Amino acid sequence: MCESSLRKRVRQSLVKPIVQGIGSLLIVILLHGCEASFYKSLRGDTMGTYYRVIGQCRDSLTYQLLESELLSLTSVLSNYDVESEISVFNLSENIGEWVPVPETLVHVLAKAQTISEQTNGAFDVTVAPLVELWGFGVKEVSQPPSAESIARELRRVNYRLLELNESDNTLRKLSNIKLDLSGIGKGYGVDHIAEVLADQRCSDFLIDIGGEIRVRGHNALSHSWRIGFEVPDGTGQSEVFLRLSSGALATSGSYRNYRVFNEKSYTHVIDPRSGYPTSHNLTAVTVYRSTATEADALATALFVMGFDDALEFAESHDIAVALTTWDADSEKHNASYSTAMRALIKEGN
Ligand code: ADP
Ligand code: MG
Numbered sequence: 072m073c074e075s076s077l078r079k080r081v082r083q084s085l086v087k088p089i090v091q092g093i094g095s096l097l098i099v100i101l102l103h104g105c106e107a108s109f110y111k112s113l114r115g116d117t118m119g120t121y122y123r124v125i126g127q128c129r130d131s132l133t134y135q136l137l138e139s140e141l142l143s144l145t146s147v148l149s150n151y152d153v154e155s156e157i158s159v160f161n162l163s164e165n166i167g168e169w170v171p172v173p174e175t176l177v178h179v180l181a182k183a184q185t186i187s188e189q190t191n192g193a194f195d196v197t198v199a200p201l202v203e204l205w206g207f208g209v210k211e212v213s214q215p216p217s218a219e220s221i222a223r224e225l226r227r228v229n230y231r232l233l234e235l236n237e238s239d240n241t242l243r244k245l246s247n248i249k250l251d252l253s254g255i256g257k258g259y260g261v262d263h264i265a266e267v268l269a270d271q272r273c274s275d276f277l278i279d280i281g282g283e284i285r286v287r288g289h290n291a292l293s294h295s296w297r298i299g300f301e302v303p304d305g306t307g308q309s310e311v312f313l314r315l316s317s318g319a320l321a322t323s324g325s326y327r328n329y330r331v332f333n334e335k336s337y338t339h340v341i342d343p344r345s346g347y348p349t350s351h352n353l354t355a356v357t358v359y360r361s362t363a364t365e366a367d368a369l370a371t372a373l374f375v376m377g378f379d380d381a382l383e384f385a386e387s388h389d390i391a392v393a394l395t396t397w398d399a400d401s402e403k404h405n406a407s408y409s410t411a412m413r414a415l416i417k418e419g420n
Contacts (some may be wrong), residue, residue, distance in 0.1 A: 394409075
């Protein structure tokens with residue numbers, strides 16, 4: 072009975088990874104006592120979405136611990152908190168001056184800058200003015216922006232206009248830039264919680280913040296964590312699975328967050344080179360990496376690139392990627408996988 076309840080699927084949206092046997096299903100198992108396990112399952116809200124953590128730990132794993140860690144992280148990284156460190160930096164008019172900031176902020180920005188370099192600016196945290204212009208920031212907008220306003224804001228979008236000094240935790244703006252960490256923050260949060268769990272001597276865990284996932288070890292049935300991609304053929308029948316005992320998965324897509332202006336829909340992922348929301352037949356990208364920070368930022372970058380460039384990038388950098396495209400003729404979603412992702416899938420099925 073426990074086995075069969077574990078095999079029920081936790082369905083999420085069409086193209087997101089699906090994790091089996093977690094959340095409330097696991098609680099049922101602990102209550103029925105059919106596994107000699109010390110797995111604890113906790114969930115809550117953070118970063119405008121949910122989080123859930125399942126862990127088997129030698130020290131205590133508490134809701135209070137997770138909440139206070141996530142709260143201290145968002146007090147640095149959140150654009151929605153006007154007093155956060157990132158908001159204070161965004162508002163400051165100190166152009167050209169080095170300003171001290173918390174180590175966490177320098178750390179996440181250093182990771183972001185590395186991905187920006189690697190992806191030739193497809194991922195760029197200085198995209199904030201464009202995010203706001205297109206109505207994905209704090210303020211709502213009712214019309215698409217004019218070409219002039221896009222051109223004006225584009226002048227202050229470039230990751231090279233931000234400089235970091237990791238040795239003394241300082242930052243400086245070379246122009247009046249604004250930063251948006253939404254494309255990397257959830258992944259960074261997942262990795263941060265992974266460190267917290269490691270400190271609590273958790274040998275096995277699954278962390279999920281809004282669909283960005285990191286695992287270690289085994290689930291309560293002593294199997295690697297089983298995570299599936301629903302093949303987006305509309306039937307919801309066939310699925311492709313990964314069996315993971317380490318690493319992270321993150322997804323970027325056009326299906327979750329978009330705006331409709333004059334009956335045309337615009338996704339929240341913006342090409343920082345053109346100033347316009349990405350517009351192509353790619354509907355979702357899922358990336359597997361050792362850390363969720365990297366997976367999260369790369370998923371956004373690959374989504375910006377579009378199918379051909381994303382697949383070429385994945386192959387040339389040996390990155391495991393699943394790409395979902397929409398075929399307007401057949402009115403179907405198609406899934407494609409990089410060589411590294413096909414190898415992972417083979418191990419998991
Ligand atoms: P999600 O937040 O749904 O997981 P992403 O990880 O792709 O999706 O992050 C998208 C968010 O990142 C957007 O809502 C926006 O705030 C920001 N963003 C948009 N375009 C870019 C970009 N090219 N580089 C970095 N961040 C971006
Ligand atoms: Mg992302």
